[in-house]
Amino acid sequence: MDRSWIHRSRDRIFRAGDQYEAGVNGFLDFAFSTVPIGEKISCPCIICINRRLGTRDEVFEHLIVDGIMAGYTVWSSHGEVIPSNTTIIENIVVDEEDEEDEEIVNINDILQDVFPGEAFEGAGGSSISGHIEGIGNELEKLDRLMQEAEKALYPECNEFTKLSFTVALYHIKCLCNWSDKSFSMLLDLLKKALPQNNTLPNSLYEAKKMLKDLGLSYNKIDACPNDCMLYWKDASNDKSCLKCGASRYSPKSKAPAKTLRRFPLIPRLQRLYKSSVTSSEMRWHKDGRMDDGKIRHPADAEAWKDFDRLHPTFSADPRNVRLGLSSDGFNPFNDIKNSYSIWPVIVVPYNLPPWKCMKQTSFMLTLLIPGKNQPGNDIDVYLQPLIDELKLLWDGVDTYDSLKKESFHLRACLLWTINDFPAYANLSGWSTKGALACPCCNKETMSTWLKHSHKQCYLGHRRFLEGNHKFRLDKRGFNGCVEFGVAPQPLSGIASLAQMEGVEFPTFGKGSDKNDTDKRKRVGGRTKLPFNWKKRSVFFELPYWKHNLLRHNLDVMHIEKNVCDNIIGTLLELKDRSKDKLEARLDLQDMNIRPSLHPQRIEGRTKVIIPPASYTMSKVEKEQFCKALDGLKVPDGYSGNLSRCVKVTERDMSGMKSHDCHVLMQQLLPLSIRVHPTKNVKLVLLSLCAFFRCVCAKVAKTEDLNQLEASNA
Known part of the structure; x- marks a missing residue:
């Protein structure tokens, strides 16, 4: 029996053909001929690897969708006698006389993942005049890539094509953090080392131009150097800032003074459904999650369930995507002396199972906000392109599902953000400094200014205890007062908007207005902002954001490190890292609490003795x-x-x-x-x-x- 179809099972296009299906049916006929009628056999697909049993229909589906184990040419687990010239290793049989090397880059799999099924099936013809409605652009890109994929790297090269070698080489560049210069130098060297008439790209620019059709590109949006505005949409052709008047370009060169790099989110979410494997995993939260009352995944949390109750039409289709957003600043130059700070904005799809959604490969970089200074509250200016995409995703975009072989309306929502405490203020609009720093307690935050330590101290934590807790009556151990207060309730999105209603917040940007040196000044004098609000967050432009139960989260790793x-x-x-300093003891003395810890001065000397505490x-x-x-x-x-x-x-x-x-x-x-x-x-x-x-x-x-x-x- 011809079993060459087994070695080509990684090729999805081949798996859809008659030759592969005939081979699978031949295997099933042989396997079920050795078992009683109605019994199950072990499934040799690459997922089950002969460890799970299945009926004929189940095994047939697995082999068509996932493919058979590589090298399983002797069906030893299904009753076939093992020849003497074969070696078995963990249920995977390798024929020593007929062993084939696996392809390093399966370019057909890559193209199948990037482009929808209809486009892939319609490519390769003499005309791509758009006979398939709505995918004309995709066909043009695919046709160009197919042409590159058919060109051998050099004459008589059977291992690589021009496209597969370039993809593999660029992948290594990304994994090993090669610089653009080193990659260009390597291309020059390989160009000379390979035989004549090779098709290797001549430069990094040419390689990127070819790989751009795979969707590995980003958009550049110029920004005001003072973070006032973006030069996009109606302002895309402006030469200076409409608010502060700063020039769009650097005075020393014609290059833009500041550039935001935007990685479109919609195509990347659509790509998750262009692979049958990831399309199946995107349904895990509905089909594969165990609902036993334990919390293993965001889908088990109350915030997720509350969102489903409020938006039943969204939750009806498990393919709709729930997202989390995170952003923080870091120094890309790994130099403490350099204060440069760049802010990536990362989105995580929570539909995936927990062992995948928090892997680095599942993180989606959507924006790269340039430095050198952190954007602060002006981060909303840079988030606007992402917010526009999220609005469009809430209404839905047409997407092809390769698992069900159909097009559907893909929707997505942003559940919450995850940040450290300073970035919490930048994204939420509530300042995490000062007397009302706590965003949960809001206007009911209890704080005391420490005169000697020069900082705010927050002593209202006993309000969160039960009403009959002994600590509520303990004056000596705390701030010298009895606590009868009730724990404040976290502010909802609707209540937050009510606090900001009618308030004119300062305009964005760190530059001064043309006719006003203080951006907070208005006709009636200095604008008074409500409580600790510094701005109305751009996330409130999302139609569902004000109804979200949990809008912002604190990263536990930051808290754990600080503690x-x-x-x-x-x-x-x-020294300089202890919280038990002379200033703290003097503040205890001013508050008239913990007298045993008060500093003691020696008469006739300037020396001060700090009594040891219980933790000393x-x-x-x-x-x-x-x-x-x-x-x-x-x-x-x-x-x-x-x-x-x-x-x-x-x-x-x-x-x-x-x-x-x-x-x-x-x-x-x-x-x-x-x-x-x-x-x-x-x-x-x-x-x-x-x-x-x-x-x-x-x-x-x-x-x-x-x-x-x-x-x-």
Whole structure:
């Protein structure tokens, strides 16, 4: 029996042909001839790999959709006798006499993923005059790519074509962070090394021009250097800013002073459904998720379920996409001395299963906001192109589903944002500084200005305790007052808009207006903004945003690192990193609380003695604490080398990354803190570590989280 069809099963176009189907039917006839009628056989598709049983129809569907295992030419798991010249390795049979090398880049798979099924089937003809309605552009791109895919890299080359080699080479460039110059130099070298009449691109520009049809491109939108506006839509041809008058171009050159790079979101979401594999995974939240009351995925959370209740037409089709957005600044030059800050805006599709949606390969870069200074509240100017796309996605765009072989109306929504606390202010519009810094408590935030520490202190946390909790009556342990207040309710989107109703917020931009040096000044004097609102967030332009139950989230890794650094700094009494300083003790004295911790002045001398607190450790205990971490051995990849951060003789710890703090808080601190002499301090720190461990768990229960909130309030 001819089994050459097995070696070509990776080719999706071939799997759709009669030869492959005839081979599958021949295999099924043989496999079911050795089992009783009505029984099941092991499925040899690349997903099941002979570990799952299925009926004839189920196995046939798997083999057509996914393909058969590579090299399974001897059907040993289905009753065939194994010849003496074959080797079996974990159910995958490799014929030593007829072994074929796998193709490094399957260009047919790539083109099938990029272009819809109708376009792929209609390509290759002598005319692409648009006989298939609505995909004329796609046909033109596909026709160009098919021509490049048919050109051999050099005469008599059977391994690579011009397109497949260029894609593979560019993929390595991206993975290994090659510079454009090094890539161009490599192309020059390969051009000389390959035989004459080779088709390798002559330059990086030529390679990018060819790969552009694969959808690997972005749009450039010029911006005002003062972050006032974007030069797009009606202002695309303007030469200067309409608000501050700054020139669009740099005075030293003709290049734009600032450029926003936009990566279109809609084509990338549509591409998820152009592959039958990812199209199936995009339904996981509905078809594959286990609904047992445990929280493993955003679909198990109350915010997702509340959105489904409010928008039943959206939730009716599981292919509609739920998105999360995150943005933060970083230094692309890896140089602490350079203050350059660039802000990527990343979108994550939550339809995918949890083991895929949070992988780097699933992250979608939508905007790259240029530096050198962070945009601050003016980030809304740069978010406008993305907001326009999200509005269009809410109404829906026509998309081809390769799994069901049909076109459908794809819709998408933005559920929430995830940021650290400073970026929270930039995206939400509520300032996270000052007396009303808490966005949840809003106008009911309780704060006290500390005269000596020169900062706000927030002491209203006892309001979140139960009404009969003993801490509510504890004056001595807190701020000297009894607490009878009620916990404030988080502000809804509708209530937020009500607070901002009728307010004229300052215009965007860091430059001055032509006729007004202070952008906050108006005819009646300085504009008074309500509470801590600094702007009306651009996200409120989305028609559903004000109804979202949870609009903004804080990244737990940032919080965990800040808490860890402060705990370590205070326990080891590190200079400039401890929270227990002379200024803090003087503030306690002004508030007339904790008299045992008040600083004591020695008569006749300027020296001030700071009494030890319950968490203060001796030098020996600090050294034991550092030794416990310095001598720790962990598996490779578990965490960074913590010993490089610990200095035992100096009783110091510094230079820990976010993941190091994550591991330290959840696993290592409970072990090293055992040297502390005070039982109450150990119990508090152990409870705090258990809190972060529960919050970061892969699986959680609602009742456990409620109990955790009550016990740690």
